[in-house]
Amino acid sequence: MFKVVLHGVRSNEPMLLAVQKGNAARSAFLNYSHSGRCDVGGRRFFSVTCSLFGRGPPSRKEKKTVDIPGLERVTYADRMHFVPGLAKPIFPEWQRDWHDPHHYRGPNNEEMKLHKENPCYVFNQRTKILEGVRQALWLTKSKLIQGLPEHILSLADDPANQIEDQDERVQQAIRHSRFWDTTALRPKRDRFCPVLLRDLLHLCGTLQVKHTSLSKRILAENYRVAALWNRESDVFQVRGLNGMLLNSMTSLPAVAQSGEVLATENHTLETFYPISPTIDLQCTYVYDQKNDTGFRDGYPYPHTHTLFFTETEDSAAKFKPEQLRAKMIMFAFGNALARAKALHGEHPQVLEHPVVVQSIATDGRLFQFIVLQLNTTDLGPDTGVKNLVWMDQDQLLYDYAKCRPLIKKKIVTVPAGLSGYQPETFKKFLALHLHGAV
Numbered sequence: 001m002f003k004v005v006l007h008g009v010r011s012n013e014p015m016l017l018a019v020q021k022g023n024a025a026r027s028a029f030l031n032y033s034h035s036g037r038c039d040v041g042g043r044r045f046f047s048v049t050c051s052l053f054g055r056g057p058p059s060r061k062e063k064k065t066v067d068i069p070g071l072e073r074v075t076y077a078d079r080m081h082f083v084p085g086l087a088k089p090i091f092p093e094w095q096r097d098w099h100d101p102h103h104y105r106g107p108n109n110e111e112m113k114l115h116k117e118n119p120c121y122v123f124n125q126r127t128k129i130l131e132g133v134r135q136a137l138w139l140t141k142s143k144l145i146q147g148l149p150e151h152i153l154s155l156a157d158d159p160a161n162q163i164e165d166q167d168e169r170v171q172q173a174i175r176h177s178r179f180w181d182t183t184a185l186r187p188k189r190d191r192f193c194p195v196l197l198r199d200l201l202h203l204c205g206t207l208q209v210k211h212t213s214l215s216k217r218i219l220a221e222n223y224r225v226a227a228l229w230n231r232e233s234d235v236f237q238v239r240g241l242n243g244m245l246l247n248s249m250t251s252l253p254a255v256a257q258s259g260e261v262l263a264t265e266n267h268t269l270e271t272f273y274p275i276s277p278t279i280d281l282q283c284t285y286v287y288d289q290k291n292d293t294g295f296r297d298g299y300p301y302p303h304t305h306t307l308f309f310t311e312t313e314d315s316a317a318k319f320k321p322e323q324l325r326a327k328m329i330m331f332a333f334g335n336a337l338a339r340a341k342a343l344h345g346e347h348p349q350v351l352e353h354p355v356v357v358q359s360i361a362t363d364g365r366l367f368q369f370i371v372l373q374l375n376t377t378d379l380g381p382d383t384g385v386k387n388l389v390w391m392d393q394d395q396l397l398y399d400y401a402k403c404r405p406l407i408k409k410k411i412v413t414v415p416a417g418l419s420g421y422q423p424e425t426f427k428k429f430l431a432l433h434l435h436g437a438v
Contacts, residue, residue: 065090114286120228121281123330124240125317129280131272132322133391136329138277139236140372141379142387143267148369148428149255149390155438156431160210163203163430170426173199174418177364178401185403190312193364197244197310200426204433213437216249218301223294227334227341229379234278237287238334243309243361245335247301252356252436254373256388261354261375264386291341304335306432309361321368321394328359328370329389336374348378350385358432367395367425369432395425 065087076082077089096103109115129135137144155161163169177196178187201219208214226239295302309328311318319327336355344351351374359370371390378384399420400406406414 109286112286114288116285116287116289118235119283119285120235120237120287121278121283122287123236123238123281123334125242125327125331127280127282127327127330128319128323129326131275131279132320132326133329134270134272135277135279136326136333137389138269138271139231140329140333140387140389141231141269141376141382142329142333142372142389143264145388145390146392147390148371148392148431152255152371152431152435153428154431155434156427161207161430161434161438163206166203166426167421167423169203170200170423171418171421173203174398174401174421178418179403189310189364193310193312193362196364197308197362200429201246201433204430207434211434211437213250214434216301217305218247220245220247220295220301224292225294225331225334225338226288226290226292227337228289228291229337229377231277231379232381236281238330238337242331242334243307245304246306246308247295247299248303248305248436249301250436251303251353252305252358254354255356255371255390256354256373256375261385261388264375264388265384267386269382269386291338291346293335293338293342302339304339304357305436306358306360307332307335309359311361311363321366324361325368325370325391325393328361328368329372332357332359332370332372333374333387336372337377340374340377344377348376348380350376350378358435360429360432362397365397365401367397367429368393369395369428371432392428395428396420396422397425398422 073087075089076086077091123129123139133144136142173196176199177192181187181195182191184191205214221244222241223245224239224241226237228235228237230236293302293304307328309324311324336357340351340355343355355374357372357374359368359372361368369392373388375387376385398418400414401418402414402416405412405416
């Protein structure tokens with residue numbers, strides 16, 4: 001039991017004092033378990049006294065200079081050293097005659113070439129919007145349909161489209177990513193998640209013998225997409241790096257026919273008043289008004305097929321499931337809009353041939369599936385034809401994959417190895433991969 005006076009308050013609560021002895025210095029820290037009286041202001045302390053009393057160095061207060069018109073300040077500039085009683089001189093900023101990258105100062109936003117009067121709200125790869133899917137549907141002017149289309153799911157039910165020993169080979173892919181690829185007892189997600197995704201894509205690629213059009217696809221990484229559109233009176237843009245992209249020589253066929261597309265005119269978009277639709281989006285006045293698919297003209301695989309997202313252990317890039325699904329919708333919409341404007345121009349219109357983009361996200365165990373059909377590029381008003389989004393969420397591929405069994409009260413609750421495999425999840429993965437090739 002220790003008694004320490006902090007800010008004039010005596011505390012009798014238990015605390016842990018840990019002292020590490022070293023050759024160079026000694027450090028100590030206190031960690032309160034239930035008390036909130038120690039307020040260090042988010043500072044780091046490297047001395048014992050400061051860490052005990054929670055007081056940092058005093059902050060410097062800048063003195064305001066008062067300029068009196070008609071009076072000249074008497075400074076010590078001519079003496080070239082500090083003189084008490086004389087004012088500090090203000091010298092003009094020295095301009096270098098050469099370019100020094102280590103001391104470069106960028107221009108103000110108002111002086112940049114890309115500066116605009118109206119702000120742009122940007123969605124990038126790390127944006128986590130508050131309202132999740134509802135906000136993404138409003139931004140993209142889309143209607144949500146739960147579940148994947150039936151004619152796409154039926155592709156994987158056909159025995160002719162299935163892989164030989166399909167369930168066993170999928171389980172081998174799971175074991176490879178969780179057990180055999182690394183010697184760690186608990187491999188991190190940024191290690192086993194991409195391995196699992198590539199193994200599943202490799203299994204789907206074995207069907208090239210039956211469906212030769214599967215060979216007319218290619219995977220792309222580290223590409224940058226940019227798509228700009230107006231929504232009511234605001235300007236929005238999706239840009240930056242995103243997931244791994246599967247491109248194809250041919251575009252995906254339309255999922256919904258013209259009758260179902262025209263019926264979306266009667267759909268009312270859900271709002272979330274009083275929350276602003278621009279919440280959590282980056283507001284900038286310096287932006288380029290461009291639409292770019294990320295690939296040069298003449299690229300042999302110009303059409304976006306499926307966008308893949310893998311979750312990592314990075315806390316800054318980790319998304320909740322609702323925010324992850326919103327990110328899938330936004331980047332699928334961005335790829336579709338950039339492709340539509342490259343094909344049909346910048347003029348807002350209802351597309352005769354809708355652009356379809358698929359998206360799959362996984363954390364190595366849980367899968368999210370999305371199919372987006374871009375029906376219109378006239379995104380300003382809430383009326384008119386809407387875009388369509390099909391979503392199938394939170395699909396487990398397996399329950400547990402453990403190197404050691406989980407034992408509670410001498411009872412094995414979870415056995416070692418792979419358990420709880422769900423074959424229906426991989427069938428949906430396979431169906432989206434076969435879409436457009438069968």
